[in-house]
Amino acid sequence: MSEKNRDGKRTARERLAVEREKQKTAEKRRRTLIVGASVVCVLGLAAVIGVVAANAGKNKSGSAGPVVAPSGAQGKDSLAVPVGKDGAKATLTVWEDFRCPACQSFETVYRPTLHELTDAGKLRIEYHLVRLIDGNLGGSGSLRAANAAACAQDAGKFRDYHDVLYANQPKETDDAFADNAKLIALAGKVTGLDTPAFRACVKNGTHDNWVNKSHKAFGAGGFASTPTVLFNGKNIYADQTLTPAKLKEMVEAANR
Incomplete structure (x- = not known):
């Protein structure tokens, strides 16, 4: 080469x-x-x-009106709606959104057990209402439904109305709960709830800013999803082995 x-x-x-x-x-x-x-x-x-x-963090009108807690609300800043006996040895803290399908699933599966334990005085539930889906998908159904549930609490009908809302939950993408007329119609399923006082409370958004404050506390607590379920302060719903029977045993153990 x-x-x-x-x-x-x-x-x-x-x-x-x-x-x-x-x-x-x-x-x-x-x-x-x-x-x-x-x-x-x-x-x-x-x-x-x-x-x-x-x-x-704003109500439907965007105003920063007064924070009006529903009757009987307890806990820090009166953000918890209690169900069950005061002084029960077991406490379940539940953060929920009425538009949340996973919350509906939790309520459907655990409701009979929760009713049994609260009625027996062994369990106290503290419900905290948030509007996570409103932020994720837009709309105001989470806020409107939470306000209506707080209005039901004023009338001493929270648990029954809470259950009715989940039993009639629309699809997550359907903001049907944004319609106050629908929320008032559903109140007809709870004996004695559909009153002029309840209607006015729903239409006026009396507890809107209380819901907003609860939603803010949800974020400040480091929670990211609903339902968030704490048993005596410990997050238990993330445990994939949790069942109604296991929850009942935990409550029974706390009461021994």
Whole structure:
């Protein structure tokens, strides 16, 4: 092979090596840009979530009116609606959204056990109402239903109306509970609830800002999903082995 040919092949290899190095550099730069863009997307999503959360903190009219807790509300800032006997040795804290399908599932599966234990004086439930789905999907059905449930609490009918709302829950994407007329119609399923006082409370959004304050406390507590269920302060619903029978045994054990 001539010296000229050898030089030509060497030069070609060098050019190929340089080209490959350029490609590596370009690929590295491309990956850096992709990662950077991904970080921006995440931050952008966080910003959107922040805006949604901020908007969720306002009532339907956007005003910052007084926080009116329903009758008998207890706990810090009177944000808990109690069901069951005061002084019961077992306490279940439940954070719920009336538009939340998972909350409906929890109530459907555990309701007979919860009623049995609260009626026996062995369990006390503290319900905290939030409007998570309003923020995720838009609308105001979570807020309107929670306000109506608080109005039912004023009338001493919270548990019955709470159960009616879940039994008649619309699809998650259907903001049917935003209609006060529907919430009032459902009150007809609870004996003695559909009164002028209840209707006025629902229509006026008497407890809207109380619901908003409860929703804010939900976020401040570090909770991210509904239902969040705490047994004597310990989060138990995330335990995939939890069943109504297991919950009943936990309550029975606390009462021994």
